[in-house]
Amino acid sequence: MSDSIIREVYEVLESRRDHPIDSYTSNIMKDSDKKAEDKILEKIAEEAGEVLIASKNDENLIYESVDLIFHTLLLLVYKGIEIDEIFDEFSRRRK
Secondary structure: OOOHHHHHHHHHHHHHHHOOOOOHHHHHHOOOHHHHHHHHHHHHHHHHHHHHHHHHHOOOHHHHHHHHHHHHHHHHHHOOOOHHHHHHHHHHHHO
16 A cells, blocks of 8 residues: 555545535535534544553554544645645655
8 A cells, every 4th residue: 555545535535525425524524614623623632532542552553543644634624725735744844
């Protein structure tokens, strides 16, 4: 598997935002602006807590980390941030 999966997931999230279907991601993003953002932020907080517990218990860390990354990507898509802005920031920090 290559790192292109992140770009692919991001594009799916953008598609679900722009062309909603009956899916978890479309439904969470089509709520009123404040409610949608709050729901996404609540999920990020929940998933961050689960990452902490998984790490301390040495179990499910990969699974919980992917959930956290997914919901963070969902927030970025919801806020209209382009994936290349994220990659550019990573590149800038690597220098």
